[in-house]
Amino acid sequence: MAKIVNREEMAQGTIILNEIEAPRISQKAKPGQFVILQADETGERIPLTMADTNPDKGTITIIYMVVGKSTARFKDLQVGDEFYALIGPLGKPTHIENFGKVICVGGGTGIAVLHPITRALKEAGNDVTTILGSRSYDLLIMEEQMNAASTNLHICTDDGSHGHHGFVTDVLKDVLEKGDIDLVVAIGPIPMMKFCSLITKEYNTKTFVSLNPIMVDGTGMCGCCRVSVGNDTKFACVDGPEFDGHKVDFDELSKRLASYLDDEKKSLEAYENCKA
Amino acid sequence: MANKKIKVPRAKMPEQDPDVRRRNFQEVPNGLTAEMAMTEASRCLQCKKPLCVQGCPVSVKIPEFIKLIAENDFMGAAKKLWETNALPAVCGRVCPQEEQCEGKCIVGKKGEPVAIGYLERFAADYARENDTGEIPAVAQKTGKKVAVIGSGPSGLTVAGDLLLKGHAVTIFEAFHKPGGVLVYGIPEFRLPKAIVAAEVAALEKMGADIQCNTVVGASVTIDELFEEGYDAAYIGVGAGLPRFMNLPGENLIGIYSANEYLTRTNLMKGYLFPEYDTPIALGKNVVVLGAGNVAMDSARTAMRLGANSVKVVYRRSREEMPARDEELHHAEEEKIEFKLLTNPTQFFGDENGRLTGMECLQMELGEPDASGRRRPMPIEGSEFQFDCDLVVVSVGSNANPLLTNSTPDIALNKWGNIVGDPVAGKTSKRGVWAGGDIVTGAATVILAMGAGRAAADSMHEYLTLGW
Numbered sequence: 160m161a162k163i164v165n166r167e168e169m170a171q172g173t174i175i176l177n178e179i180e181a182p183r184i185s186q187k188a189k190p191g192q193f194v195i196l197q198a199d200e201t202g203e204r205i206p207l208t209m210a211d212t213n214p215d216k217g218t219i220t221i222i223y224m225v226v227g228k229s230t231a232r233f234k235d236l237q238v239g240d241e242f243y244a245l246i247g248p249l250g251k252p253t254h255i256e257n258f259g260k261v262i263c264v265g266g267g268t269g270i271a272v273l274h275p276i277t278r279a280l281k282e283a284g285n286d287v288t289t290i291l292g293s294r295s296y297d298l299l300i301m302e303e304q305m306n307a308a309s310t311n312l313h314i315c316t317d318d319g320s321h322g323h324h325g326f327v328t329d330v331l332k333d334v335l336e337k338g339d340i341d342l343v344v345a346i347g348p349i350p351m352m353k354f355c356s357l358i359t360k361e362y363n364t365k366t367f368v369s370l371n372p373i374m375v376d377g378t379g380m381c382g383c384c385r386v387s388v389g390n391d392t393k394f395a396c397v398d399g400p401e402f403d404g405h406k407v408d409f410d411e412l413s414k415r416l417a418s419y420l421d422d423e424k425k426s427l428e429a430y431e432n433c434k435a
Numbered sequence: 436m437a438n439k440k441i442k443v444p445r446a447k448m449p450e451q452d453p454d455v456r457r458r459n460f461q462e463v464p465n466g467l468t469a470e471m472a473m474t475e476a477s478r479c480l481q482c483k484k485p486l487c488v489q490g491c492p493v494s495v496k497i498p499e500f501i502k503l504i505a506e507n508d509f510m511g512a513a514k515k516l517w518e519t520n521a522l523p524a525v526c527g528r529v530c531p532q533e534e535q536c537e538g539k540c541i542v543g544k545k546g547e548p549v550a551i552g553y554l555e556r557f558a559a560d561y562a563r564e565n566d567t568g569e570i571p572a573v574a575q576k577t578g579k580k581v582a583v584i585g586s587g588p589s590g591l592t593v594a595g596d597l598l599l600k601g602h603a604v605t606i607f608e609a610f611h612k613p614g615g616v617l618v619y620g621i622p623e624f625r626l627p628k629a630i631v632a633a634e635v636a637a638l639e640k641m642g643a644d645i646q647c648n649t650v651v652g653a654s655v656t657i658d659e660l661f662e663e664g665y666d667a668a669y670i671g672v673g674a675g676l677p678r679f680m681n682l683p684g685e686n687l688i689g690i691y692s693a694n695e696y697l698t699r700t701n702l703m704k705g706y707l708f709p710e711y712d713t714p715i716a717l718g719k720n721v722v723v724l725g726a727g728n729v730a731m732d733s734a735r736t737a738m739r740l741g742a743n744s745v746k747v748v749y750r751r752s753r754e755e756m757p758a759r760d761e762e763l764h765h766a767e768e769e770k771i772e773f774k775l776l777t778n779p780t781q782f783f784g785d786e787n788g789r790l791t792g793m794e795c796l797q798m799e800l801g802e803p804d805a806s807g808r809r810r811p812m813p814i815e816g817s818e819f820q821f822d823c824d825l826v827v828v829s830v831g832s833n834a835n836p837l838l839t840n841s842t843p844d845i846a847l848n849k850w851g852n853i854v855g856d857p858v859a860g861k862t863s864k865r866g867v868w869a870g871g872d873i874v875t876g877a878a879t880v881i882l883a884m885g886a887g888r889a890a891a892d893s894m895h896e897y898l899t900l901g902w
């Protein structure tokens with residue numbers, strides 16, 4: 160169970176794709192849902208969104224950025240290796256319907272999370288304009304798949320190495336300006352989601368973001384993943400991970416993500432030293 | 436004179452020294468020696484109508500097993516226990532004996548009751564340490580398949596009983612390790628995880644198929660399990676939804692639910708970080724809100740993780756603290772402070788969103804409320820503030836709706852608990868039973884086990900005779 164059957168390195172090895180055997184989960188998973196994985200018994204429980212599922216083959220695909228010890232351990236797993244634990248599908252699926260004109264904005268590994276949602280929105284009959292951003296073109300992932308899943312595709316790079324030279328928010332504004340957008344879905348780094356939401360608020364356009372707080376169980380039993388949405392505290396693992404971007408307290412989320420900064424650093428250093 | 440017999444005092448449990456144990460995670464009581472156990476067993480009067488048994492929710496054959504200990508037949512005592520209690524090593528450690536078996540013991544009327552819990556623990560530990568690998572005889576296979584959802588004490592009990600009756604049993608557990616609260620909640624220093632693992636291993640030997648990492652309601656629904664060929668299901672998913680107090684500042688870094696705090700520490704072994712990857716905040720000035728067993732476990736855990744001070748903040752008085760006497764006593768010995776008649780009002784943090792302090796109100800006791808306890812009333816203008824860097828909110832838990840949302844045909848009460856018939860836990864859905872905390876709300880290990888036993892009998896009847 161949970162055997163890796165396919166593995167790719169993307170964005171110069173900073174992002175990893177694993178296709179994993181998960182018959183039950185692959186049958187049930189819907190766009191927007193995530194799984195929790197553990198490398199081995201001593202490992203942390205790490206939430207990752209399913210970038211794809213293949214019910215016929217009984218597999219799911221995850222795409223993750225290597226940021227700390229746990230994702231570094233995942234990176235070391237090769238085809239044929241198994242994860243110690245794989246739990247899912249968790250979280251509420253994205254609400255898919257024919258909204259009309261939709262903009263999907265993605266950055267970093269958020270693009271992987273966005274992919275199945277974009278595809279489903281297009282299949283539901285939406286006109287989907289997709290805007291993807293990365294620091295530079297060689298760090299951009301899934302351009303081809305996103306192109307296939309969208310009606311129009313725009314690329315933005317911070318360094319101008321491809322497409323629009325600048326942030327996704329610039330293009331977002333342009334497209335919103337042309338009018339009549341029914342929904343925006345923004346998934347990526349917190350600042351990206353925050354600024355996209357601030358812009359769409361000016362246009363009064365409904366906006367969904369997908370939040371990634373620290374989690375433990377992913378089933379609503381610990382409250383670690385709590386986020387402030389409007390006046391309420393929500394548990395992202397069961398009430399989300401998607402929420403109304405106009406109501407999310409992004410600053411609180413950013414701060415809470417730094418809860419264990421020192422421990423994480425120690426943990427990663429120890430791991431790298433031990434490998435060296 | 437009739438009663439010339441020298442009164443044997445109740446055995447005193449040898450324990451780790453409080454000053455040492457408050458900084459380690461090893462078990463606090465060391466257990467009785469064989470000699471002590473036999474002496475203690477001799478204090479039992481072998482009552483013809485044993486009141487102690489009435490106090491035990493699963494009617495453990497108390498005088499019988501104690502007699503076997505007195506006669507130096509420790510394995511026999513363990514077997515006697517197993518007739519009614521699948522997890523005696525657990526119950527001997529965590530049952531609130533003072534309210535149950537020992538609370539009723541006749542010897543306790545004039546002096547101190549027989550130490551039934553210590554003896555139960557002794558016999559069960561003896562049997563585990565001298566395990567012959569022998570497994571109880573399993574009845575002939577019936578060909579029926581049962582799904583048990585949740586591997587807490589309730590689920591483990593149902594599974595064991597149904598296996599003995601010849602049914603095939605699969606246990607589905609959401610976490611990566613079986614045991615429920617016994618592994619993720621109750622700390623190592625009170626219930627070593629090796630004991631739970633041994634109990635689970637015994638079930639597997641009897642044929643239980645344990646499928647961890649399966650969240651029923653998300654990974655698979657109960658209806659789908661029936662489609663897969665299960666003939667009946669038991670829901671023992673506990674009451675695992677943490678309650679918060681909804682106070683300003685409650686999302687600051689450093690404020691945990693007890694569930695998260697204990698899960699990180701026990702299940703994920705945060706106390707062994709970085710050997711284990713999951714971090715846990717090490718508070719210097721810790722505050723625990725609440726006064727039940729869960730609060731005591733949180734407070735004592737914080738002390739072991741190196742806190743300078745740990746305060747338990749509770750809005751009522753000492754008398755109303757719901758934790759077991761033994762736990763309150765252990766906590767005090769470990770220098771946990773109790774701030775009674777005190778109610779939190781808000782939390783303060785720094786610019787990074789980290790907890791720095793909190794505010795409380797002083798309370799006084801007013802008229803009795805619906806529960807018969809005197810209602811705590813705030814004293815106006817009594818607000819006071821103090822520094823703290825870690826708060827564990829331990830004010831109870833509710834039913835988690837994840838599973839029940841996926842099975843709308845299971846009736847719930849207004850708190851979201853499953854409605855089960857009081858005798859056997861039959862739910863409103865055909866072929867589905869429920870028991871333990873998901874039915875009663877947060878209660879005790881032994882009640883959860885009792886519910887499992889009653890359900891197993893009823894399920895067996897259904898599986899062999901029909902609905």
Ligand SMILES: Cc1cc2nc3c(=O)[nH]c(=O)nc-3n(C[C@H](O)[C@H](O)[C@H](O)COP(=O)(O)OP(=O)(O)OC[C@H]3O[C@@H](n4cnc5c(N)ncnc54)[C@H](O)[C@@H]3O)c2cc1C
Nearest residue numbers: 206207208222223224226227228229230268371372373423
């Ligand atoms: C529902 C959900 C879905 C997610 N889906 C994906 C995905 O598809 N692809 C992907 O690459 N990542 C995803 N994440 C984020 C991923 O879980 C984290 O990057 C991962 O937990 C980091 O673990 P680590 O031990 O490698 O790093 P750590 O050492 O734990 O952290 C290193 C740094 O990464 C940041 N970090 C820690 N936890 C998170 C987190 N949960 N989210 C974002 N940053 C974090 C912090 O700034 C931290 O200091 C998702 C998170 C959630 C909650």
Ligand SMILES: Cc1cc2nc3c(=O)[nH]c(=O)nc-3n(C[C@H](O)[C@H](O)[C@H](O)COP(=O)(O)OP(=O)(O)OC[C@H]3O[C@@H](n4cnc5c(N)ncnc54)[C@H](O)[C@@H]3O)c2cc1C
Nearest residue numbers: 585587588589609615616620651673871872878879880883
């Ligand atoms: C910290 C703490 C200390 C305690 N101390 C004591 C004590 O000293 N004495 C005492 O008698 N009682 C004590 N209790 C109470 C006692 O532990 C519980 O009453 C008892 O464990 C309830 O048993 P249960 O089988 O109903 O559920 P649980 O033990 O809660 O087990 C439920 C299991 O179901 C799993 N689950 C949940 N949802 C799903 C799902 N959808 N699919 C699959 N699996 C699922 C959970 O992960 C869990 O493993 C304590 C409780 C806590 C939290």
Ligand code: SF4
Nearest residue numbers: 491495526530535536
């Ligand atoms: S199971 Fe609990 S209540 Fe019953 S005899 Fe044993 S310790 Fe006492």
Ligand code: SF4
Nearest residue numbers: 479480482487540541
């Ligand atoms: S009531 Fe006390 S003395 Fe009597 S049988 Fe029970 S344990 Fe022994």
Ligand code: FES
Nearest residue numbers: 377379381382396
């Ligand atoms: S991760 Fe525990 S409640 Fe969401």
